[in-house]
Amino acid sequence: MKQVLQLRKEIREFNPDIIHIHLAILWFVCLAQLGMKNIGLFHTLHSDPRKTSYGKNVYVDRLCYNRFHVIPICLNNEMKNYADDLFRLNSTQVITNGICIDDYQTHSRQLARRALGINDGSLVIGHVGRFAKVKNHKKIINVFNEVYKRNPEAKLVLVGDGELQENIKKYCNTLGLYKSVVFCGAIDNVPFIMQAFDEFIFPSLYEGLGIVLIEAQAAGIYCIVSNNVPVEALVSEKICRMDLEESDTKWAEAMIERRVNFKSENNLMDYSIERVIFSLKELYKKAMKQRDERE
Numbered sequence: 213m214k215q216v217l218q219l220r221k222e223i224r225e226f227n228p229d230i231i232h233i234h235l236a237i238l239w240f241v242c243l244a245q246l247g248m249k250n251i252g253l254f255h256t257l258h259s260d261p262r263k264t265s266y267g268k269n270v271y272v273d274r275l276c277y278n279r280f281h282v283i284p285i286c287l288n289n290e291m292k293n294y295a296d297d298l299f300r301l302n303s304t305q306v307i308t309n310g311i312c313i314d315d316y317q318t319h320s321r322q323l324a325r326r327a328l329g330i331n332d333g334s335l336v337i338g339h340v341g342r343f344a345k346v347k348n349h350k351k352i353i354n355v356f357n358e359v360y361k362r363n364p365e366a367k368l369v370l371v372g373d374g375e376l377q378e379n380i381k382k383y384c385n386t387l388g389l390y391k392s393v394v395f396c397g398a399i400d401n402v403p404f405i406m407q408a409f410d411e412f413i414f415p416s417l418y419e420g421l422g423i424v425l426i427e428a429q430a431a432g433i434y435c436i437v438s439n440n441v442p443v444e445a446l447v448s449e450k451i452c453r454m455d456l457e458e459s460d461t462k463w464a465e466a467m468i469e470r471r472v473n474f475k476s477e478n479n480l481m482d483y484s485i486e487r488v489i490f491s492l493k494e495l496y497k498k499a500m501k502q503r504d505e506r507e
């Protein structure tokens with residue numbers, strides 16, 4: 213309640229027309245603005261709502277969306293359908309995350325590898341993501357281990373941090389891979405580091421969208437992904453989708469051969485930050501107009 217009161221104080225002082233909510237603070241914001249002027253409320257769901265809203269949370273979230281007229285924003289059409297069904301809505305919008313596409317196309321491969329201490333001739337497989345169960349790092353290590361058996365000069369670069377990072381480091385040591393895996397931690401120059409990658413591995417258990425996959429494709433990297441990743445996130449001609457039930461050996465073979473088994477019908481430019489900002493602004497304008505009409 214202290215946080216709710218603090219947020220209420222900030223809302224009064226700032227006096228916004230729109231509040232855009234992220235992550236699991238929906239009910240905080242709804243309580244905080246209770247009784248104030250009619251504010252347009254939006255909430256971006258960054259993952260499958262069935263994974264993040266369950267048990268009693270479903271009823272709390274459903275109440276917030278309907279009682280406070282919060283408009284959910286989902287990252288793909290499948291998420292939208294889940295949200296509409298789960299929260300009994302027909303107002304959910306679809307707006308993807310966006311990136312600065314040029315940032316992923318203007319760096320030097322040689323400089324990026326030099327920064328990582330990796331030879332120009334090495335095969336470099338990369339992954340960007342927090343060390344959490346959903347990102348499936350153990351699968352990444354197992355697949356890389358199979359690649360390494362065939363190519364001892366190969367390197368794996370892992371960007372991110374999280375609660376499972378130390379466990380994954382120990383697992384790498386157990387397999388004798390400690391000299392071949394580079395742990396970068398959380399960094400602020402991902403577009404630069406991605407230039408060092410030849411291939412990108414993304415075996416997530418599930419994803420709301422997978423913005424780092426969009427980034428990897430913007431950088432022109434070959435990508436091998438689990439079939440749990442939404443098809444909306446596949447925007448290049450260098451994609452291989454694999455079932456997580458497939459063996460590590462088959463994943464490794466697909467990487468070595470750079471198989472392509474998915475023809476994308478999506479456009480990378482749909483994820484440009486300029487396009488996303490325009491879509492959000494139009495949504496905000498529409499909400500403000502509807503508010504004025506109600507008043």
